[in-house]
Amino acid sequence: DAGVIQSPRHEVTEMGQEVTLRCKPISGHDYLFWYRQTMMRGLELLIYFNNNVPIDDSGMPEDRFSAKMPNASFSTLKIQPSEPRDSAVYFCASSLATRTGGYGYTFGSGTRLTVV
Amino acid sequence: QKEVEQNSGPLSVPEGAIASLNCTYSDRGSQSFFWYRQYSGKSPELIMSIYSNGDKEDGRFTAQLNKASQYVSLLIRDSQPSDSATYLCAVNIRGGYQKVTFGIGTKLQVIP
Numbered sequence: 001d002a003g004v005i006q007s008p009r010h011e012v013t014e015m016g017q018e019v020t021l022r023c024k025p026i027s028g029h030d031y032l033f034w035y036r037q038t039m040m041r042g043l044e045l046l047i048y049f050n051n052n053v054p055i056d057d058s059g060m061p062e063d064r065f066s067a068k069m070p071n072a073s074f075s076t077l078k079i080q081p082s083e084p085r086d087s088a089v090y091f092c093a094s095s096l097a098t099r100t101g102g103y104g105y106t107f108g109s110g111t112r113l114t115v116v
Numbered sequence: 117q118k119e120v121e122q123n124s125g126p127l128s129v130p131e132g133a134i135a136s137l138n139c140t141y142s143d144r145g146s147q148s149f150f151w152y153r154q155y156s157g158k159s160p161e162l163i164m165s166i167y168s169n170g171d172k173e174d175g176r177f178t179a180q181l182n183k184a185s186q187y188v189s190l191l192i193r194d195s196q197p198s199d200s201a202t203y204l205c206a207v208n209i210r211g212g213y214q215k216v217t218f219g220i221g222t223k224l225q226v227i228p
Contacts, residue, residue, distance in 0.1 A: 043218040107159040
């Protein structure tokens, strides 16, 4: 398996532009997570899906952020309009649930977003 | 109080020594505990998971869990320079095995 695949690896955009980040989870994994990592705040959970259904989006900072998972093999995180404070590394992760607990996450390589 | 607390370090240990990384958490109901390793510029990688009180060993790594004290630790025996990385503690908070909260991470430096 190729692991969790994220694109693009790097994104530089101007303030006010729309940004779309993409993720392909590991086949067979039933959970997908979007995290944001900064030096000051560490890894923050933005939203997660179970079987393509959004379960908890309480970490989405504001209405400028939206996420979708149209099928089991694809998810997007969109920021519109983008702002400089959105600059961070965005990680997608997937996992497989068990009755006794999760196996832990497999992370993608991340997208480094810079908003100027 | 943060939900998952770690000392950000850096923690410096000589090569061959035991590195001890610590983590406390706020939710008494937490049941899933994980340690991830993150090299600079890379994504986090799962190295240990633990669900029951006590020790769990995997090679040079030992995870220790004490639910009464709300404390989880990671020991790395015979530390190598290649172990130099940031170690992230992750705990499921407020129910649900799959949703975890990460600590800020402890940066470990193994000195040759």
